[in-house]
Amino acid sequence: MxxxxxxxxxxxxxxxxxxxxxxxxxxxxxxxxxxxxxxxxxxxxxxxxxxxxxxxxxxxxxxxxxxxxxxxxxxxxxxxxxxxxxxxxxxxxxxxxxxxxxxxxxxxxxxxxxxxxxxxxxxxxxESVSFCGQTCHSVMKPEHVAYQNSSHARVPCTACHVGEGAGWYAKSKLSGAYQVYATTLKKYPRPIPTPIKNLRPAQETCEQCHWPQKFFGGQQRQFNHHMYDEANTPWPINMLIKTGGGDPKTGQTAGIHWHMNIGVKVEYIDRDERRQDIPWIRVTDRLTGRVTLYQDEDNPLSEEEIQAATPRVMDCMDCHNRPSHKFRSPEFAVDRAILTGQIDRSLPSIKRVAVEAMAEEYQTEDEAKRSIATKIPDFYRSEHPQLFLDKRVAVEQAVVAAQQQFSETIFPEMKVRWGDYPDNIGHFIYPGCMRCHDGHKVSEEGWVISRECKTCHTILSQGSGERAEMASSQDGLEFVHPEDIDEEWRETGCYECHTGTQP
Ligand code: HEC
Ligand code: HEC
Ligand code: HEC
Ligand code: HEC
Ligand code: HEC
Ligand code: HEC
Known part of the structure; x- marks a missing residue:
């Protein structure tokens, strides 16, 4: 051979x-x-x-x-x-x-x-979730964890962040290459800034799955609050939210999804990076071409500022800016844990104590967990010594639940706290809808963008125990504030007092 x-x-x-x-x-x-x-x-x-x-x-x-x-x-x-x-x-x-x-x-x-x-x-x-969410583990951990707890936990990151087509694929990989470099050299900002400057338009991402023409009617939601009193009194608010939307062909374009660019175009100019301060709004009727301009009556933009700005056309992300990365407030997290029984409501003042322990500013997650594990038992040991002996297990469970809620919602290493990422749906702890609907945006004709509560929702029931109320007609109930603050809520936005911890 x-x-x-x-x-x-x-x-x-x-x-x-x-x-x-x-x-x-x-x-x-x-x-x-x-x-x-x-x-x-x-x-x-x-x-x-x-x-x-x-x-x-x-x-x-x-x-x-x-x-x-x-x-x-x-x-x-x-x-x-x-x-x-x-x-x-x-x-x-x-x-x-x-x-x-x-x-x-x-x-x-x-x-x-x-x-x-x-x-x-x-x-x-x-394009995989593990690549996006875990490779840059420490950097995107907050977004990845919040994502896993969202309705979109099975939607790949790229369905929203990249979408279809080679152009955006290349674009995202180019910016991705820079991000890998920034991560390796630890040159990234903390927290990661929001909003994303050049996110792909919603028509090409969200609307691949959600079909605006197909929304109509209302959506029932229950908001489960507990007061900060000794009894942790429940205060549920049950509402019909007038989502609306619909097909212009059937004339059904009312309600909240009216802004979705089907019958009208809504544009705005913001004064801050985060789009939280909106002094200028322009509405163009697509059918008649009529234009209505609303300006902030107290603090309008100057002519030069308007000239220098490019108005942004409102789309899904202007309200649903956190569809898969909601960083919940300690208040929300504790209310949820009490509702699901992870935290025993019979522990006196547990709502206040747990929220306080979670809301403090910590440097690391470990430090937070250790602090939660001492603060909650310390409170009962000194204030309710007998109960502390009788309900040791419940106190221990409350500690575990608060620690778990903390690690799902707050990320000290990335400096991510609820207040850093405003959620534009609603108006309870962030301005949200009230960026425009605060009652101070007025047109030349004298029209005001509505602040009337019933424009957006009707209250079906509210409160508990002796103070519980049920609506007896379609008009719903007049809002009752659980704590006596006079009629303050009629003029002042909820978010001006409520910030995610005890007001
Ligand atoms: C349902 C759509 C959707 C999915 C799925 C999604 N995101 Fe996002 N993401 C968004 C939107 C919308 C924003 C905020 C855009 C804005 O306000 O400019 C955002 C923002 C971000 C930001 C910027 C920081 C911030 O919190 O605003 C990062 C980082 C991020 N996403 C990473 C991810 C990762 C990693 C995944 C997968 C594990 C993912 N996203 C999945 C829609 C999505
Ligand atoms: C790949 C398909 C897909 C894409 C893309 C997508 N979604 Fe969704 N979305 C879903 C599914 C499926 C559900 C229902 C999940 C459930 O009911 O548990 C959902 C639920 C929702 C809900 C209702 C639940 C909630 O969290 O309040 C909203 C609002 C929503 N999506 C907004 C958006 C927005 C905004 C975008 C674009 C940034 C988007 N979606 C992109 C598939 C998608
Ligand atoms: C003006 C703000 C606003 C805009 C713009 C907007 N939405 Fe909504 N959307 C809402 C509100 C408010 C709800 C009620 C649910 C809630 O409170 O979370 C809702 C509900 C939804 C739901 C859940 C509906 C259901 O019946 O389960 C989906 C899905 C959704 N929106 C998708 C979209 C998509 C896709 C777009 C863009 C084409 C869009 N939205 C634009 C405010 C808005
Ligand atoms: C960028 C400004 C802006 C934001 C943010 C905004 N809106 Fe509006 N909204 C408007 C304007 C402008 C109108 C039209 C006012 C008019 O013509 O009287 C309007 C009208 C409405 C209407 C009445 C639609 C109809 O049936 O005619 C509802 C309901 C509504 N908005 C709900 C919401 C909700 C809920 C949010 C928050 C999730 C929100 N809006 C956020 C600007 C905004
Ligand atoms: C421009 C539309 C709009 C107006 C005006 C409005 N709301 Fe709301 N409100 C919403 C939306 C949308 C939500 C739902 C937020 C969500 O799904 O998380 C909401 C949520 C709430 C909640 C539940 C808050 C929570 O997170 O527990 C209460 C209570 C409430 N509104 C009361 C009022 C009262 C009282 C008024 C009148 C002073 C009012 N709203 C005016 C759109 C509006
Ligand atoms: C002037 C400040 C102020 C305004 C404005 C205000 N609140 Fe409150 N709110 C308070 C105080 C103070 C408490 C009592 C907290 C406690 O239980 O000790 C409270 C308690 C509550 C509670 C029960 C406990 C909790 O914090 O979850 C709810 C629910 C509530 N407010 C909803 C609203 C809503 C919705 C609005 C807007 C329509 C609003 N508040 C506006 C000050 C305010």
Whole structure:
């Protein structure tokens, strides 16, 4: 049997090193792929390694082979016999040449197929939730955790952040490359600024799944509050929210989803980065072309400011700006835990004590957990010593629940607290709808963007015990503020007193 031989030119240090590199990389890739398939689920770090870090080494290795051969060729031509022609002679009757050609062809084919599959896998990998949410683990942990607790927990990050089409894919990977660099060098801002400057328009993301024409009618919601008193008195408010929306063809475009650009175009100019201060709003009727301009009566924009600004057309994200990353306030988190029984409501003042323990500013999550674990028991030990002995288990459970709520809603390492990410739905602890509907946005004709409570919802029931009220007609109930603050709520926004902890 004859030994398989390759062209003599291939026997040089560079080509051999290249071949060794390529072989080693190929084996490593094969090893990791088999690990991954045995694990059965995508590991983000492994994915980056297999699909992004290793392939260039494979390519470099393979390229080194011809590079070495060319160098060898030049060397031989320089010092060797002049009979060597300037281009290599390929002779298929020569076994060595034939072997080299077959190896070259087979190798090329395999590499071609593998890199196509690899590119496809790399594409999928960089679009996966584990890549987005875990690779930059510490940076995006707040968004990832909030996402896992949202209605969109099964919607891939990219369905909202990238959408379909090659253009936005490339755009997102370019900005992503910068983000990877920023993360590696820890150069990112804390917390991550919001809103996202050039988020893809909602028509191309949200509206792929949600069909504005198909919304109509109202939506019933119950808001479960507990007072900050010793009894943690429940104060549920049950409302019909007039979502509306609908198809202009049927004339059904009233309600809250009226702003969705079906029959009208709503544009606004903001004064701050976060779009919380909106002094200028323009409404254009798409059918008649009529334009109505509303300005803040107390603090309008100057002519120059208006000229310098580009109005933003309102879309889904101007209200649903936190569809999958809601950072809940301690108040909301504790109310929820009491409602679900994770925290025992019979513990006196537990609402206040738990909210206070959660709301303090901590440097790390561990510090917060330790502090919660001392603050809550300390309160009962000193204020209710007998109860502390009788209800030890309930107190311990309250500690665990408060710690868990903390780690799902507040992220000290990224400086993420509820107040940093206003949610524009509603108006309880953030201005939200009241950015425009505060009763101070007036048009030249003297129209005011409505602050009337019933424009947006009717109250079906409110309060508990002796103070509970049920609506007896479609008009609903007049709002009753649980604490006596006179009629203050008629003029002052809820969010001016309520901030997510005790007002
Ligand atoms: C249902 C749509 C949706 C999904 C799914 C989604 N996001 Fe978001 N994300 C948004 C919107 C909307 C914003 C805020 C945009 C704004 O206000 O400008 C946002 C904001 C962000 C921000 C900026 C900081 C902030 O909190 O405002 C980061 C980071 C982020 N998302 C990461 C992720 C990651 C990681 C995933 C997947 C684990 C994900 N998102 C999934 C819609 C989504
Ligand atoms: C890939 C499909 C998909 C995309 C894209 C998507 N959603 Fe959703 N969305 C859903 C599904 C499915 C539900 C219902 C989840 C449930 O009922 O548990 C939902 C629920 C909702 C709800 C009601 C539940 C809630 O949290 O109040 C809102 C509001 C919403 N989506 C807004 C948006 C917005 C805004 C965007 C764009 C930023 C968006 N969605 C993008 C699939 C999607
Ligand atoms: C003016 C603010 C506003 C705009 C703009 C807006 N929404 Fe809504 N949307 C609401 C409110 C308020 C609700 C009631 C639910 C709530 O309070 O969370 C709602 C409810 C929803 C729901 C849940 C409906 C249901 O019946 O379960 C979905 C889904 C939704 N919106 C999607 C969208 C999409 C998609 C867009 C953009 C085309 C959009 N919204 C634009 C304010 C808005
Ligand atoms: C950027 C400004 C802006 C924001 C933010 C805003 N609105 Fe409006 N809204 C308007 C304007 C302008 C009108 C039209 C007023 C008029 O013509 O009387 C309007 C009208 C309405 C109407 C009456 C629609 C009809 O049936 O004719 C409802 C209901 C409504 N808004 C609910 C909401 C809710 C709920 C939110 C918060 C989730 C909200 N709006 C946020 C500007 C805004
Ligand atoms: C421009 C529309 C609009 C107006 C005007 C408005 N609201 Fe609301 N309100 C909403 C929306 C939307 C929500 C639902 C927020 C959510 O789904 O989280 C809400 C939520 C509430 C809640 C529940 C808050 C919570 O989180 O527990 C109460 C109570 C309430 N509104 C009372 C009032 C009262 C009282 C008035 C009149 C002074 C009023 N609203 C005016 C749109 C409006
Ligand atoms: C002038 C300040 C002020 C305004 C404005 C105000 N509140 Fe309150 N609110 C309070 C105080 C103070 C308490 C008592 C807190 C306690 O239980 O000790 C309270 C308690 C509550 C509670 C019960 C406990 C809790 O905090 O969850 C609800 C619910 C509530 N307010 C809703 C509203 C709504 C909705 C609005 C807007 C329509 C509003 N408030 C406007 C000051 C205010």
């Amino acid at each position: 004859t030994k398989v031989r390759f062209p003599r030119l291939a026997y040089n240090k560079i080509s051999m090193a290249g071949l060794a590199l390529a072989l080693m990389t190929a084996l490593t890739i094969a090893f990791f792929l088999s690990v991954q398939s045995r694990e059965g689920r995508a590991n983000p770090y492994l994915g980056i390694f297999v699909y992004m870090v290793l392939p260039p080494f494979l390519l470099i290795g393979l390229l080194l082979v011809p590079v070495g051969m060319v160098r060898q060729w030049k060397r031989i031509r320089k010092y060797g016999k002049s009979a060597i022609p300037s281009w290599p002679l390929i002779d298929f009757n020569n076994t060595t040449h034939r072997n080299a050609f077959i190896v070259f062809l087979a190798g090329g084919l395999i590499y071609g197929v593998l890199s196509t599959v690899g590119a496809y896998q790399a594409y999928h990998h960089t």
